[in-house]
Amino acid sequence: MVLIAICQVSKAGGNPFTNCLKMKLTAALLVCTILQVNARGFAQKVTLSERNASPEKVFSLIEKQTGYKFVYTETFLQKANPITVHLQNAPLDQVLTVCFSNQVYTWSILNKMIVVKEKPQQAPVATPELALPPPIDVKGVIRDEKGNPILGATVMVKGGSQSTATTLDGSFLLKGVSKDAVLLISYTGYKTEEVSLHGRNEISLSLSINPRNLNEIVVIGYGMVRKRDLTGSVSQVKPAEVTSYPTNNIVNALQGRATGVVVQQNNGAPGGGISVRIRGTNSILGGNEPLYVIDGFPYSGNPVFLQNGDIESIEILKDASSIAIYGSRGANGVIIITTRNGRSGKTLVDLETGYSVQTPMKYIKLMNGQQYAQFYNEQATNDGVAPYFTQQQVDSFAKGPNTDWQHLVMHSAPMLTTSLNVSGGNDKTKFSMSAGVFRQDGIIRNSDYNRYTLRGTLSHDISKVFNVSYNMYLTRLDSRHQNSGSSNRGQDLISGMLMAPPTLTPYLPDGSLRRLNTAYSFISNVIVNPMVNLYRITDNGKSDQVFSNAALTIRPIKDLSIRISGGVQNENSRSDYYAAIEPTTNSLGGASISTTQATSFLNENVVTYSKSIGDHRLSFTGGFTYQDYVITSLSGSGTGFLSDVIQTGSLGSATTPGIPGSSYQKWTLLSWLGRINYSYADKYLATVSYRRDGSSRYSEGDKWSNFPSAALAWHMSSEPWLKSSNFVSDLKMRVSYGATGSTAVNPYQTLNQLSSGYTIFGDALNTTYAPSTVLPGRLKWETTDEWDAGVDAGFLNNRLRLTADVYVKKTKNLLNRVTLPSSMGYTTTYQNVGEIQNKGLEIGVESDIFKGPVKWTVAGNISFNRNKVVKLYQHQDIYGGTIYTGSLSDFVNLLREGQPFGVFYGYKEIGYTSKGDIQYEDRNKDGKITADDKTYIGNPNPRFTYGLNSVVGYKGFELTVFIQGTQGNDIYDLNKASSLDLGMGLNLTQDQFYNHWTPTNTNTKYPKVSRSLSGNISNRFVEDGSYLRFRNIQLAYNLPVSNWRLSWCRNLQLYVSGQNLITVTKYSWYDPDINTYGGSSSYMQGIDYYTYPTYKSVTFGIRCGF
């Protein structure tokens, strides 16, 4: 009912007011003409981008932005020419000069009126500058930062009346310009440039993107605002940053780009998982991944289906006032992705293609054959058994070929990206179409990731009132996995390639695979020849994704818009796994297939109304949304095949067919939302928002919850006392508060359900039904309250720009796994108990260090986050999952009140006993080493993360260096657990060979070589995970195609770039950017345990536009 009331008010108070004003002013015209006032210096800044628009329309836009009123006669309208103007954040006088440049009328300003009058027939007193030098004609070409010609850029003479707009090929011609004139060249979204002619009559200029344009539009939840009107903390990532180097997931490209955003890859596998944390970890049970909103559609999951080249912009909403509009889904921050849409004008074709060569970051230095034999002979001697190798054998290994398993498994691999985008349109209809191919071979052989994308967007104005738009994405993902199972003692591929003895060849002389677990009497009984995992097992995944949405926008009256949209996200995935018939692993052939089908349907109905009255600007957004998500799965398997030819083609032909499985899950979310933005005189800004969500996942009576927020901002640089400052060009202070929530639990967890299973009687299967081990509990929302205070500032005419935020976030009613006494039969239940706090500081700085022929722009960001577990159920600790390494079996991470999230917890080593065994600190001095002696041994949370991007341009060349890193985080390097597992004949590092305990050398890194050694989860495996990485170094050259006068080619850029070429770190294993369990668990953080290694790469590419 509120909505309806406002609509009626707006009708009542519409145009009559302005009409009446106009008439009165027309009457006053004659009086006013005499009083000319120099308008220079009027602070009102105007942004206009119009082509051949009617003066009426342009004037009304100026009126709206400035509060000034135009005064003109009917005759003027009859004689006026259409206006083309592309200016942004330009002073009013400049805008007016452009608007009147090809009119027979001129203008003057009186109080708050702009009076339009006929140009005097005779030039008034000419200014000396204009009078003295003979005028010249100037022509030139204006391009964007990529070298594409700009259509409709404004070129005007500073302080003069001549002005023109560039044509399709970016060219312009200005006649009769003073020889020493200064040209002002401007275009929406780009920095305005000043060029002194100094007698030149031809100029060529590239405009650069205005990195922090106050009038830039920022996409926020359910709407857009001018950047200067933002009251919350929002980071923007530009398309150029997303496409600067090839990534298999756009999320990967966000790493180091924005403050408060930590992106970490879980492993280096093509298409491998990525974890994103915005301002720390909030939830124990729920995901901590942000919500992705793609073209307005809250997307369930990680947007792997998008290709980088299709991105128009990425906005990261961080503070609660920005995300509270997403209520129950926003607690972990929101990443809004907008895809490219067409623009009216010439049809543009963009083609980008790149070819990369990826190589492993490094190889671990492992023992060679001779060292291996010597090492295990030493173990035999220490344990009192006969040496395994004779001296003759040991000597022969020195000569003999040693197997380098790492090189057998890893290699350099190509990656190819190509995308083609066609966009264009006219005043009514705009379109964009693209096709893309991304093909990545993994650095582990027989692994790859391929993505094929088709995309189309269409927007059409049916009339002034109705607009329809449609977006569609079709994506096919196709990949071969070689994922490590992170298992112990060489069972999986990665641990196998590290542990397999260098003394053994992978193949026997007859060409068959060697069986490793019986190759030596002392070797691990589970080690599998890596060639088996590599070549005898196939694990393929395919996924077809459809992402499509349509919207109808109705603008029944001025200032009011109603958007009704619907969208569908559909994903069909299938994975095929086949283990070939292989005697060395006793495999009789095993096949399994699983398919999942997920569909999400979304309906959103949003009303937006905005109104300016004098200095007051008000906008209201309200709406109702519905979203549901259904996922079903089906799986089947079979063991024992007659031939490998069958693969997964016929499960029914298996000698032992498996039991099929299926599942069904659905959740529904209903939401009401509302927001009011208010600003006074562009100085004082306020936002209040409110969302009410109902989720099916929670208990009856606790299904609904409210998420309010509020924010205030003060644009200090608009105050008179700061306006004149030469140093401070822009200053805004912000403060905000809001509540968000998280639907942390899976559906159905509040219901008493029975799960089915099987058991055997006789030799027959019988069904069982029993509750699971999780006791259903009464559950409600997890809520996060967040305070944020920030400042946005620009100095020295915005040459130096700074954004800083401090925040405190508290997550309450934490959905907590409450452990029950195991004698209950139920192991856990869930309760809303607990509290986590994150607080932090984020600083982003950008600066144009050099302008002119050599351009140098530097952007840096640094984020500090401190995170603490404040309260847990009955102060009970929560343990991370137990990891079994063969010799160790314990948890690593701990949640404990007062400690950072997921702190490493274990024993402290204090050297060696006289026999070379590890000695642990008996912290409670009870004479025994028990679990009570454990303490905090490391922290996976970084002290800070940072990114630094530098772009240097000279002529057509451009050098980009992007550095990114983390500082102060620890990694638990469980890869080294095998260094204490010495009775298994596992290959180990050379470091251990040279640096282990012997009776004569007791001050060593590793203990005595003995199979009776017993280890523990201790500080031994904690390593400094800090790193500084040159994530991308790119040298690009823009070919001067415009000089070649090729009408069909807008721009052509060649580049060569290197990704991850330099990493500065103390971390000893493959790569510090790793988080083995990051995908599966929120609190098993910072562990590296036999994961697919990461790569570095060199890319060659072409970007061109036609």
Next chain:
Amino acid sequence: MRYLYILVLGLFVISSCKKTLEEHPESIAAENFYNKPAEVEAGLNAIYSPLRDGGGLGALYQTQLECYADYFYGRGSHAVLNTYTGLDNTNISRVAGMWNLFYLAIRNANIMVQKIPLATSVTDADKSRYLAEARFLRALNYFYLVRNWAGVPLRTEANMDSINVKRSSAADVYALVVSDLLFAEANLLDAGRLAGAPSKWSAKAVLSEVYLWLGRYSDADVEAKAVVGSGKFSLVKVGVVSDFDKLYGPDVVTSTEEIFYLKFSRTTPGQGWQYPIYAFYPNSGYYPPGGYYTFYSDSVNNKVLLNWDRRDLRYTYNWYSQTFGLGATTVLNRKFADRQAVTAAGNDYPMYRYADLLLFYAEAECRANSGPTADGMEKLNMVHRRAYGKDPGVADATVDFALADYSTSDAFLDLVQRERGYEDCSEGKRWLDLKRMGIVKQVILNIKGLTVADKHLLWPIPTTEYNYNKAIDPTKDQNPGY
């Protein structure tokens, strides 16, 4: 005006909100189940799953106890077990896993004890035999718990939902075990519901062992005698070594010797017995899925094996030579070989078989009568004869033990103990027998020359229990030494 309709539509949608947010999982809710016989049986079946789990009697339980046995040694993370100094962290968490499984089975049994009387479409006769099966299984699980941990928290249908339950005395646990088994004995039928479900003879068999543990020898004697004399069971006849496959082999569905077995199948993935993988060496041919050779022995250096008569077919059936760096006389056990196993074995776990009852009877007779009886010796000889390929029912002077040679209780009980050692080798029963008879320290010292620490006799109450069950004090209520 169109947007007004939309708003009206929106209001309409909201009015139906309540329904939209209801959850309708495609699964069964506990509240309206357990009414029909098939539903009750599905609930009963669920009691078996935790028992058959690989973390319990599906593999690790027997592995744990066999590493303790006088004739085995543990390897790898199980090596610490045959130092007899108590459990290290890895093994503490391993036995904690077993505790969880026993209690999960107990929970499932308690649910059935609670629900069966309320079933709407089950006859009273069926209710009583279903209830008897649930209580039999509850007793069986508590029997495993009390033997390894002594007193434990006693959870029945009455207090299954309470979080804090104190540790009961061993006597209280036994009292529940006995009362459940007596109910089962009275209400179970002559034959189990399915092959692998208990009959009243199963109840008697378990009861006889429970009474032996309680020192109620005449009661044990009565129960064992009832089974032995029932005529329902007989020893599987063996002529040559491979005939033992008819008893232990993977293809046996049931045998005349079966009283209560845990049943496994190799043909359905996930339903096989995983225990054998801990016994074998990879690629040995006895067990294709692989091998951890977690427990091994030595035909010369272990006194049990050294003294084991090589004419005893059980020796050859049990042991095969396999070297892996520990010397030429290392042997591994092959009792539960499955040469066709794909993922796990088809052999069943013979928890109670006729031979066990014959030996229980022999022992109970001797103890109840304060000296060996001829009938007791005959029953022992039946088991012994079969091991030499003879007809169990026909006396054979070439292999039979003479009562005169074992006329004292001590001598006879020692003979029973040895015979049970040979007979039940690798069945996970040895350690508990030695413990029950009070000779465990002496036997381990004799055979392995090691002193058994007191803390090694009981397993610790898991942290997952006392950390969350506030009625148990982590130090006061813990077993000695932990």
